[in-house]
Amino acid sequence: MILIVGVSHRTAPLAVREALAFPSEQIPNHLKRLHEGTGLAEAMILSTCNRVELYASADGANAVDSLVSCLATSHEKSRAEIEDSLYRLAGDDAVRHAFRVTASLDSMVVGESQILGQVKEAYQIAESAGTLGSALSALRNRSLAAAKRVRTATAIGRNAVSVSHVAVELARKIYGDMRGRQVLLIGAGKMSEIAARQLVAGGAHATVVGGRRFERACELANALGGTAVPFETLGQELARADVVISGTGAPDIVVSRAEVERACATRRHRPLFLIDIAVPRDVDPTVRQLADVFLYDLDDLKAVAEANLRERQREAGEAEAIVEQSVRDYLDWQRSLDVVPVLVELRQRAEQIRRAEIERARKQLGPLTAQQEEAVERLTSAIVQKLLHAPSVQLRELAGHGHPAADASFLRRLLGL
Amino acid sequence: MTAQVTLLLTLLLYTVVAVHASLRSLARSRILARWAHVAVVLAFALHTLSLGQRWAVAGHLPVVGLRDIATALAWVVVLVFLLVNAAARLEALGLAAFPVAFALTLVASLTSPSGRADPQLQSLYLPVHATFAVFGGGALFVAFVMGTLYLIQERELRTRAPSFFYYFAPSLERCDTLGGASAGVGLTLLTLAIVSGMLWSHAARGTYFSGSAKEWSAVSAWLIYVVLVVVRHRSGWGGRRTAVLAIAGFPVVLFVFAWLTWAMRFAPTTS
Numbered sequence: 001m002i003l004i005v006g007v008s009h010r011t012a013p014l015a016v017r018e019a020l021a022f023p024s025e026q027i028p029n030h031l032k033r034l035h036e037g038t039g040l041a042e043a044m045i046l047s048t049c050n051r052v053e054l055y056a057s058a059d060g061a062n063a064v065d066s067l068v069s070c071l072a073t074s075h076e077k078s079r080a081e082i083e084d085s086l087y088r089l090a091g092d093d094a095v096r097h098a099f100r101v102t103a104s105l106d107s108m109v110v111g112e113s114q115i116l117g118q119v120k121e122a123y124q125i126a127e128s129a130g131t132l133g134s135a136l137s138a139l140r141n142r143s144l145a146a147a148k149r150v151r152t153a154t155a156i157g158r159n160a161v162s163v164s165h166v167a168v169e170l171a172r173k174i175y176g177d178m179r180g181r182q183v184l185l186i187g188a189g190k191m192s193e194i195a196a197r198q199l200v201a202g203g204a205h206a207t208v209v210g211g212r213r214f215e216r217a218c219e220l221a222n223a224l225g226g227t228a229v230p231f232e233t234l235g236q237e238l239a240r241a242d243v244v245i246s247g248t249g250a251p252d253i254v255v256s257r258a259e260v261e262r263a264c265a266t267r268r269h270r271p272l273f274l275i276d277i278a279v280p281r282d283v284d285p286t287v288r289q290l291a292d293v294f295l296y297d298l299d300d301l302k303a304v305a306e307a308n309l310r311e312r313q314r315e316a317g318e319a320e321a322i323v324e325q326s327v328r329d330y331l332d333w334q335r336s337l338d339v340v341p342v343l344v345e346l347r348q349r350a351e352q353i354r355r356a357e358i359e360r361a362r363k364q365l366g367p368l369t370a371q372q373e374e375a376v377e378r379l380t381s382a383i384v385q386k387l388l389h390a391p392s393v394q395l396r397e398l399a400g401h402g403h404p405a406a407d408a409s410f411l412r413r414l415l416g417l
Numbered sequence: 418m419t420a421q422v423t424l425l426l427t428l429l430l431y432t433v434v435a436v437h438a439s440l441r442s443l444a445r446s447r448i449l450a451r452w453a454h455v456a457v458v459l460a461f462a463l464h465t466l467s468l469g470q471r472w473a474v475a476g477h478l479p480v481v482g483l484r485d486i487a488t489a490l491a492w493v494v495v496l497v498f499l500l501v502n503a504a505a506r507l508e509a510l511g512l513a514a515f516p517v518a519f520a521l522t523l524v525a526s527l528t529s530p531s532g533r534a535d536p537q538l539q540s541l542y543l544p545v546h547a548t549f550a551v552f553g554g555g556a557l558f559v560a561f562v563m564g565t566l567y568l569i570q571e572r573e574l575r576t577r578a579p580s581f582f583y584y585f586a587p588s589l590e591r592c593d594t595l596g597g598a599s600a601g602v603g604l605t606l607l608t609l610a611i612v613s614g615m616l617w618s619h620a621a622r623g624t625y626f627s628g629s630a631k632e633w634s635a636v637s638a639w640l641i642y643v644v645l646v647v648v649r650h651r652s653g654w655g656g657r658r659t660a661v662l663a664i665a666g667f668p669v670v671l672f673v674f675a676w677l678t679w680a681m682r683f684a685p686t687t688s
Contacts, residue, residue, distance in 0.1 A: 155584070173588050175588065271654070292657075303578060
């Protein structure tokens with residue numbers, strides 16, 4: 001049975017999550033201690049900034065307790081201290097949770113892509129620490145496959161939810177491909193740099209307009225593989241640019257309407273995308289009225305980010321359906337495994353009986369020729385195989401659907417094992 | 418199976434596809450997704466078969482009368498969608514293409530084929546002229562849809578409050594490029610259709626241009642698309658202006674086809 005004990009952004013404030021986090025280099029030690037101390041054969045620790053979870057495969061309520069103790073003692077806390085923010089999941093609920101976490105449906109920002117990598121890494125660490133067995137491996141493979149299916153079949157991760165990513169997404173909504181496009185940076189802030197980096201990665205060329213401290217513009221231009229130009233050339237650069245990201249600390253308007261109008265006159269209706277992330281604003285807000293000019297300030301970008309988040313949540317319904325189907329498939333498969341030991345025993349028992357009966361018959365028949373020997377062997381094997389085939393197949397299937405007839409102890413009694 | 422039965426089956430399948438396209442886009446439902454893919458392929462195959470059957474019965478390319486013209490246009494619209502979608506995955510085009518294909522097929526299946534036996538229909542000009550015209554119509558339909566999507570996306574970007582269409586419509590650049598390219602192809606085919614039509618008219622009646630409403634509107638459409646292509650060529654970015662032209666030109670093209678079917682007679686014999 002899969003067990004999960006943990007805290008997440010849903011149950012615990014940052015302070016608690018912080019206090020319970022496992023630094024990734026210490027995880028192998030904790031896993032080993034958990035394994036040695038409690039005898040849990042399979043364990044995994046997932047520790048991100050939004051969740052700390054311990055996964056295990058074991059039977060019995062004691063196992064859950066050991067996980068809780070491990071989480072508390074690893075951080076020198078008493079169990080009572082963490083009890084309130086803790087959730088304990090077992091069996092189907094735990095499986096469902098694991099699938100939802102991996103598919104980024106339980107994330108703070110639904111659909112964010114980081115979690116997939118973090119989950120992969122957590123399993124990786126458990127694997128190298130030797131605490132990943134067949135149950136958790138199966139959970140890993142199935143949940144990662146489901147998460148990938150969610151990504152490709154829904155738009156859950158498609159729309160940006162951070163301001164700088166929204167700016168990039170908008171640029172793509174206008175220009176499509178960024179190859180060969182000109183990005184003009186006015187001011188060298190962190191946010192403009194993040195956005196510019198992505199545009200450059202998409203094939204755009206960056207130009208940085210320097211202010212009073214020209215060397216900073218040069219540094220940024222170098223980092224972006226672009227060029228730095230003095231502030232006086234802003235007019236010419238505006239005429240050339242496709243995307244302008246302005247984020248200076250200037251108290252007044254830096255890009256005036258007249259300047260944008262002049263630039264537009266030579267652009268022949270090529271759109272100009274102005275992103276103003278400065279507070280107070282750098283770009284005259286009235287340029288919005290000009291044809292072929294798209295101006296987004298910080299509030300506009302935030303509004304788009306919020307709309308994108310709503311869009312993701314709408315897609316999440318679709319994603320939940322995919323995950324639910326994968327969870328059900330996994331559980332069916334898991335349950336069908338429950339009868340495997342019974343079936344193995346049944347075959348061993350049948351083989352025993354067959355052997356014993358051959359011995360008995362041999363005494364009555366006396367010595368047999370090699371040919372006769374083979375015929376008897378084949379005859380008895382065929383009877384056993386054919387008798388057991390249908391029940392084996394059926395039991396696996398019944399077990400997969402959770403049918404009560406496939407209960408292992410019931411079967412053992414029924415079959416006299 | 419007669420052409421009529423094949424066409425009805427095609428109609429049924431287009432219904433599935435059109436409903437899927439609408440549900441997928443407007444209600445984000447994928448309930449028909451698996452069926453829709455099969456239905457598109459099957460519908461197109463049946464559609465092609467029914468065209469073949471009609472051709473065999475009519476003895477000439479089946480592009481005479483409302484039924485045949487509607488069938489041929491629907492077929493080209495779907496073909497163009499399949500080609501564009503294969504080259505540049507464009508779901509948004511499907512939302513326009515399949516309802517149109519459905520409507521045209523519906524019209525076709527409700528009307529009976531024209532049984533006119535005109536010796537001029539055996540002319541070699543008919544298949545040439547009709548092929549150019551129908552494919553030209555298909556290309557200009559794509560230009561029309563892309564122009565519409567351009568204006569919608571531009572509006573979304575201007576209002577800065579993304580609604581459904583912001584996510585649904587492709588980027589401005591994509592609309593512009595694809596719309597411009599389609600208009601270019603459409604204009605070429607339209608030119609060839611007009612020239613072959615004139616030659617046919619001359620062969621049949623000894624006059625290149627008879628001044629009918631159809632001929633005048635074909636020439637007006639041609640002029641609109643010439644302006645579009647020139648504007649686009651000069652600035653490299655068509656933008657709003659070419660989007661508007663692509664939208665404005667299409668009703669004129671539609672008028673040519675509508676006039677043709679309404680008159681129920683074909684080029685050289687009508688005036």
